[in-house]
Amino acid sequence: MTIIIIVITCLISISAFNRKELFDKLQLNPYAVYHKKQWYRIITHGFLHADWVHLFVNMFVLFSFGSSIENIFKQLAAQGIINSPILSFLLLYFIGMILATITTIKKHKDNYWYNSVGASGAVSAVVFASIFFQPLAKLYFYAVIPIPGIVFGVLYLAYSQYMSKRDSDNINHDAHFIGAVFGFLFPLLLDPKLINVFLSQLFNF
Numbered sequence: 001m002t003i004i005i006i007v008i009t010c011l012i013s014i015s016a017f018n019r020k021e022l023f024d025k026l027q028l029n030p031y032a033v034y035h036k037k038q039w040y041r042i043i044t045h046g047f048l049h050a051d052w053v054h055l056f057v058n059m060f061v062l063f064s065f066g067s068s069i070e071n072i073f074k075q076l077a078a079q080g081i082i083n084s085p086i087l088s089f090l091l092l093y094f095i096g097m098i099l100a101t102i103t104t105i106k107k108h109k110d111n112y113w114y115n116s117v118g119a120s121g122a123v124s125a126v127v128f129a130s131i132f133f134q135p136l137a138k139l140y141f142y143a144v145i146p147i148p149g150i151v152f153g154v155l156y157l158a159y160s161q162y163m164s165k166r167d168s169d170n171i172n173h174d175a176h177f178i179g180a181v182f183g184f185l186f187p188l189l190l191d192p193k194l195i196n197v198f199l200s201q202l203f204n205f
Contacts, residue, residue: 001089002066006059009119012047013055023048028101028116034109042105046097048117062123065130072133081191088190096125096182100175107174121175125183128153132187132194135202150202156180 016023028045032038049055069092073085082088100121108114130137135150147155160177187194 001086001093002063002070005066005093006062009047009049009059010055013049016048017051023117026117028104029112030105030108030114030116031110031112033101033105042098042101043094045101045117046119046122049119050117054118058119058123062119062126065123065126068134069126069129072130076190076194081194092125092129092183092186093122096179096186097122099182100124100172100179103174103178104172116172116175118172118175120172121179124176124179125186128180128183129186132184132198133201135198136204153180153184 012026016026026041026044026048028041029038033041049058066089070085070089073082073088076082076088077085097119101116104116131139131149131153135153136148138146139149139152157177157180160173160180163173187198
């Protein structure tokens, strides 16, 4: 599913790069969602990206962690813990995408000019689900410094919260934060007993 989502996202994003009408129609505009009931934007914005760099970063991260999570879900299905690894992955990705828009819509519902694009909320959910199952696996802070996933997760959440309060750039840090928290909790929604997997990995027993 990871590859399929990447391909679809790339096709839609690239198609919209030079088609302003399509881009405007699909992006997340909280005003249009709330006042015009254009709920479809909650999903379609996740298939759009601002530029090539934005698209590459999100899809590279999704490819890096998505395949890992899919393999973990397959193992859980083999153990009888979940029924469908594909359905579980789709729920993780798209519920993460949807939930990541809630704060944005609430905060900017009366701002006609605010727009947001990108799969960052969904991708953050996938990354943090991976951290749940492999909390000590090394991730690269600023793409250079290797640190345990759980430490990276704490720093990422703290940074996202801080930047959200500053509101000094054009990045939707609320989406990153909410998507990440959901992704970390998602395994417990599948089966609360999976907390034992996290604890055993974290404390090496």
